[in-house]
Amino acid sequence: MYFVKGKTRIVIVLQEWGIVIKLAKIRLWPVLRHIKRILRHPSDTLEYIRIERRTKWWYWSSSIKQPLLAGLMENWCEFRFYRKTRLKILQPTFFSVGLFNIQKYAEPLDPNTEGFWVQLIRIVSWSRIGFDHHHFSNPANFAIAENKLVALDYGNPRTTKILFRCGDKIHDQFDPSKIIPAR
Ligand SMILES: Nc1ncnc2c1ncn2[C@@H]1O[C@H](COP(=O)(O)OP(=O)(O)O)[C@@H](O)[C@H]1O
Ligand SMILES: [Mg+2]
Numbered sequence: 034m035y036f037v038k039g040k041t042r043i044v045i046v047l048q049e050w051g052i053v054i055k056l057a058k059i060r061l062w063p064v065l066r067h068i069k070r071i072l073r074h075p076s077d078t079l080e081y082i083r084i085e086r087r088t089k090w091w092y093w094s095s096s097i098k099q100p101l102l103a104g105l106m107e108n109w110c111e112f113r114f115y116r117k118t119r120l121k122i123l124q125p126t127f128f129s130v131g132l133f134n135i136q137k138y139a140e141p142l143d144p145n146t147e148g149f150w151v152q153l154i155r156i157v158s159w160s161r162i163g164f165d166h167h168h169f170s171n172p173a174n175f176a177i178a179e180n181k182l183v184a185l186d187y188g189n190p191r192t193t194k195i196l197f198r199c200g201d202k203i204h205d206q207f208d209p210s211k212i213i214p215a216r
Contacts, residue, residue, distance in 0.1 A: 034046065034047055034048070034049075035048075039055070039186065041057065041058055041103045041104040041107050041188070042055040042056060042057055042058060042104050042107065042108065042134075043055075043056045043058060044056075046138065047138070048138055050138075051137065051138050052127070052135055052136065052137060052138055053135075053136050053137075053138050054133050054134070054135055055108055055111075055133060055134040055135075055136060056104075056132070056133050057103075057104025057105040057107070057108050057131065057132050057133065058100075058103075058104040059100075059101055059104065059105075060100035060101070061100075061101075062100075063096070063099075063100040064096075064097050064100055064101060067096045067097055068097075105131040105132060106131075106188070107188030107189060108129050108131050108132070108133065108134045108188060109129055109131045109188075110188045110189070110190065110193065111126050111129070111134060111136075111186075111187055111188035112126045112128070112129030112134055113129075114187055114188075114193045114196075115187075118197065120196060120197070120200045120201065120204075121181070121200070121201060121204045122181075122182065122183055122184050122196060122200035122201070122203055122204040123183065123184055123187060123196070123200070124136055124137055124139050124176065124178065124183045124184060124185050125137045136185070139176035139177070139178040139183055139185065140176055140177075141172075141173050141174075141175070141176050141185060142172035142173060142175050142176060142177065142212070143172065143173070143214060143215040144171060144172055144173045144215075145172075145215035146172040146212050146213065146214060146215055147212065147213040147215070148211055148212045148213050149170075149172045149175075149212050150166075150169070150170040150172075152207060152208070152211055152212065153169055153170075153203065153207070156199075156202060156203055156206045156207060157195075157199040157202060157203060161195065161198065161199055162195055162199065164191065165189075165191040165192055165195055168186070168189065168191070168192050169192075169195070172212075174186040177209045180209055181204055181207070181209070182203060182204060182207040182209065183204075184196060184200070
């Protein structure tokens with residue numbers, strides 16, 4: 034068993050059981066810092082609300098929502114997207130209660146794998162995939178299972194949009210023998 038720190042989740046890898054558990058990160062510290070800033074500069078905050086008055090409260094409070102809820106939302110979206118589409122490119126997510134997900138284990142690609150991103154944009158053009166290139170250019174978000182590329186991290190709506198359109202094509206055409214493992 035070992036732990037991996039993701040952007041919004043902490044992943045407990047239970048390789049011997051063939052599963053991982055993704056725990057949503059709930060980051061209190063940035064929220065407390067934000068509240069402290071509001072309390073220190075109440076007039077700035079009121080001015081901001083006045084200018085942005087048409088903006089919904091939840092949007093304004095994204096600096097609170099993001100650190101508290103991003104992991105929970107990604108977990109739930111990942112599970113729902115898998116359950117609804119069952120795309121071949123998705124590493125199966127078996128279960129979710131938001132706070133944690135259970136997903137099938139596959140050994141992630143090393144982030145320094147060479148030839149990964151180049152092959153992806155050859156299969157699906159930059160114009161389709163470029164607006165989420167941070168995600169897709171990081172091989173650690175993917176794995177090779179049964180000699181096919183699978184996605185491990187698909188909780189973000191930007192990512193699911195691309196996978197929904199191009200996931201089958203990527204899964205069918207990606208050739209694992211053309212990537213070079215990190216030395
Ligand atoms: N199904 C899985 N099997 C093995 N390792 C995984 C699996 N899912 C995630 N990981 C590892 O955990 C890391 C973080 O998981 P990820 O789903 O990307 O979380 P986050 O959305 O928080 O970035 C991945 O980069 C990968 O190394
Ligand atoms: Mg990730």
